[in-house]
Amino acid sequence: xxxxxxxxxxxxxxxxxxxxxxxxxxxxxxxxxxxxxxxxxxxxxxxxxxxxxxxxxxxxxxxxxxxxxxxxxxxxxxxxxxxxxxxxxxxxxxxxxxxxxxxxxxxxxxxxxx
Ligand code: FES
Numbered sequence: 001x002x003x004x005x006x007x008x009x010x011x012x013x014x015x016x017x018x019x020x021x022x023x024x025x026x027x028x029x030x031x032x033x034x035x036x037x038x039x040x041x042x043x044x045x046x047x048x049x050x051x052x053x054x055x056x057x058x059x060x061x062x063x064x065x066x067x068x069x070x071x072x073x074x075x076x077x078x079x080x081x082x083x084x085x086x087x088x089x090x091x092x093x094x095x096x097x098x099x100x101x102x103x104x105x106x107x108x109x110x111x112x113x114x
Contacts, residue, residue: 008076009052012097014040015060017071027062031070039086040072043093055097068112080108 016037020029041050041057049055065071068082072092079102083089088106095101 007053010056011054012077013056013058013075014092014097015058015063015073015075016040017061017063017066017069018059019062019066026066026069028066028070033070036070036072036083036086036089040089040093043090044097047093047098049093049098064114065108065112066114068108071108077102081106082108082112 016033017028018033018037019027021027037057037059044050044055044057050057060073063071063073065080068080070083072081072083073079074081074092074096077096079096081088081092081103083092083106088103091103092106095103
């Protein structure tokens with residue numbers, strides 16, 4: 001049998017932090033992260049990018065980079081984004097998820113953690 005690694009089930013995953021804190025501390029849920037997630041899922045589907053071998057849009061809990069929120073991260077490239085609005089999501093879908101080109105202007109600053 002071949003020992004070649006099997007291909008990844010999905011080409012790319014994008015995870016959206018949807019964490020909502022109720023204690024007054026910053027969280028991505030304060031920035032309409034659910035709407036951004038829903039929008040991304042719809043756009044990926046419309047673009048024909050969803051499914052095995054393509055793109056999967058997933059919910060996530062806190063990714064521990066709340067200071068840069070709202071946060072989304074794309075794997076396997078491990079590229080972290082701080083988005084603002086739906087046009088930012090459109091750009092991530094079209095540039096990164098479809099064409100493999102990182103959207104530099106939306107990158108989360110490297111020093112921003114929790
Ligand atoms: S609350 Fe979103 S990264 Fe922590």
